[in-house]
Amino acid sequence: MSSPVDHQGPSNHVKPARSRWLCWFVPGIPGPLGNVTFLVGCLPMALLLSLILASRSHRHARNLVKNAPADKPLPALFALPDFSLTERSGDTVTRATLAGKVWIADFIFTTCPGPCPRMTRRMAGLQTALADLPDLRLVTITVDPKRDTPERLKEYAAKYGADPQRWLFLTGDREAIYRLSTDGFKLAAIVEQDEVQSTDHPILHSTRFVLVDREGQVRAYYDGTSEKDMERLAADARRLAAE
Numbered sequence: 001m002s003s004p005v006d007h008q009g010p011s012n013h014v015k016p017a018r019s020r021w022l023c024w025f026v027p028g029i030p031g032p033l034g035n036v037t038f039l040v041g042c043l044p045m046a047l048l049l050s051l052i053l054a055s056r057s058h059r060h061a062r063n064l065v066k067n068a069p070a071d072k073p074l075p076a077l078f079a080l081p082d083f084s085l086t087e088r089s090g091d092t093v094t095r096a097t098l099a100g101k102v103w104i105a106d107f108i109f110t111t112c113p114g115p116c117p118r119m120t121r122r123m124a125g126l127q128t129a130l131a132d133l134p135d136l137r138l139v140t141i142t143v144d145p146k147r148d149t150p151e152r153l154k155e156y157a158a159k160y161g162a163d164p165q166r167w168l169f170l171t172g173d174r175e176a177i178y179r180l181s182t183d184g185f186k187l188a189a190i191v192e193q194d195e196v197q198s199t200d201h202p203i204l205h206s207t208r209f210v211l212v213d214r215e216g217q218v219r220a221y222y223d224g225t226s227e228k229d230m231e232r233l234a235a236d237a238r239r240l241a242a243e
């Protein structure tokens with residue numbers, strides 16, 4: 001994809017772009033204002049594209065899960081890769097840290113003006129509904145690590161009543177988070193590979209929740225904005241914890 005060209009005025013001078021996404025939506029607006037306008041301006045398109053991409057990438061996985069009889073275990077879709085991220089407490093969390101636990105993951109960022117607050121409320125609901133499962137963990141991963149420091153995540157978690165022993169909030173290297181989301185969890189992310197490190201706005205992410213078993217294998221996906229899917233997720237988490 002070529003850089004945008006400024007056609008205003010008599011010259012066809014090509015301006016260097018901070019981000020191709022940013023220049024599509026807010027040409028000529030630099031700095032933090034551009035990032036804010038970018039988030040507001042592209043959110044409807046981003047959500048639509050995210051739903052389309054997620055639908056295509058997870059069609060086979062959803063069919064496997066839907067076809068699984070209620071009295072039989074959920075299918076093991078694939079194993080997650082190793083990862084190393086930082087929890088709001090400052091502790092390092094890896095795949096091994098969560099070994100032996102059933103866990104539910106989602107990706108958000110704390111300044112999100114779109115679906116993230118609703119997703120976090122859904123996760124808070126799961127924390128309450130599944131409070132009797134001692135081996136269950138909830139794992140929220142930010143897609144905006146530059147702004148979502150451990151201190152910021154600690155404030156955000158407290159706002160939603162997150163139990164620090166059961167609900168983890170993770171941040172870390174931007175590219176590592178991008179790869180964990182796309183290559184690890186196989187979730188859609190609307191950002192170009194060469195812009196992961198060259199831009200600083202949040203990675204536009206999927207709204208899916210992911211259920212992971214004690215061996216670090218993905219077992220199912222759920223729409224994080226759907227009450228019906230959250231009910232199904234809670235039931236499946238109980239089934240998985242009982243295996």
